[in-house]
Amino acid sequence: MKQHRKTRGIQDAVSRIYARYLYLLGFRTSVVTDATGLSESQARNLKKELKDEGIEVKDQPGPGSMADGLVNSRSGYIQASILMNIYRSLNTDAERNLDLESVIEAYSIYLKEIGAIFRGCDDQEIYSDGFERFTIQQAYSLAAALRSNDIDYSASMRECHECKTYFYFTVRQTVVDDCPFCNWRVRGLSSGNAKMTEASPE
Structure with a gap:
């Protein structure tokens, strides 16, 4: 069970890092969630974190x-x-x-x-x-x-x-x-x- 939680934690961390990378490239949230498996709220929170860090993240048109x-x-x-x-x-x-x-x-x-x-x-x-x-x-x-x-x-x-x-x-x-x-x-x-x-x- 501990090993499973550890593996899941690593996977989540990798997903979060990849999501940040995709946002920095300029992708929309829908692409980020499809690529990472993160929920929309998780992805948007990451986007907000980037903006709070002073990193420019452009809001893409629909x-x-x-x-x-x-x-x-x-x-x-x-x-x-x-x-x-x-x-x-x-x-x-x-x-x-x-x-x-x-x-x-x-x-x-x-x-x-x-x-x-x-x-x-x-x-x-x-x-x-x-x-x-x-x-x-x-x-x-x-x-x-x-x-x-x-x-x-x-x-x-x-x-x-x-x-x-x-x-x-x-x-x-x-x-x-x-x-x-x-x-x-x-x-x-x-x-x-x-x-x-x-x-x-x-």
Whole structure:
């Protein structure tokens, strides 16, 4: 019995440490409880402890993190496709299994690469519709939609017939459902040709 209590105490301590880690990364309480087995009240108490210690813990939005809402702009659409391609390379069973550690690793890679990808981008529409990096909670929402069985909120990765790259697609997205990579490349070439035309002497 003592050994059982000791083991349970160690497990609880590990769960609390992992919960604090997830909060610091930026996950919502619902993700923390699912990942750790802690009750909602236990998780919220841990969150309060972090704030009492002077540690910034951002309160994540609710419905705004639905996957279809994250791809309602061209910048969101291409970012989601980039991020979920990274995630699927880490979790090859992404359509059936949501792997939190793969989400965390994919998001870390995404943050390192996304700035370089868009640096020097001349496509003003990407920026005019409010280019903003995803949060880690939003990355989780995108991954969760891939595994979702809810027909109204599910997502999938579609293969482009032209470039053979996979892109992210939700059943309720409002932007055009063509390949964002081909679309971006064509727009970039058009922008470059327009600049060359402007620079050419008459």
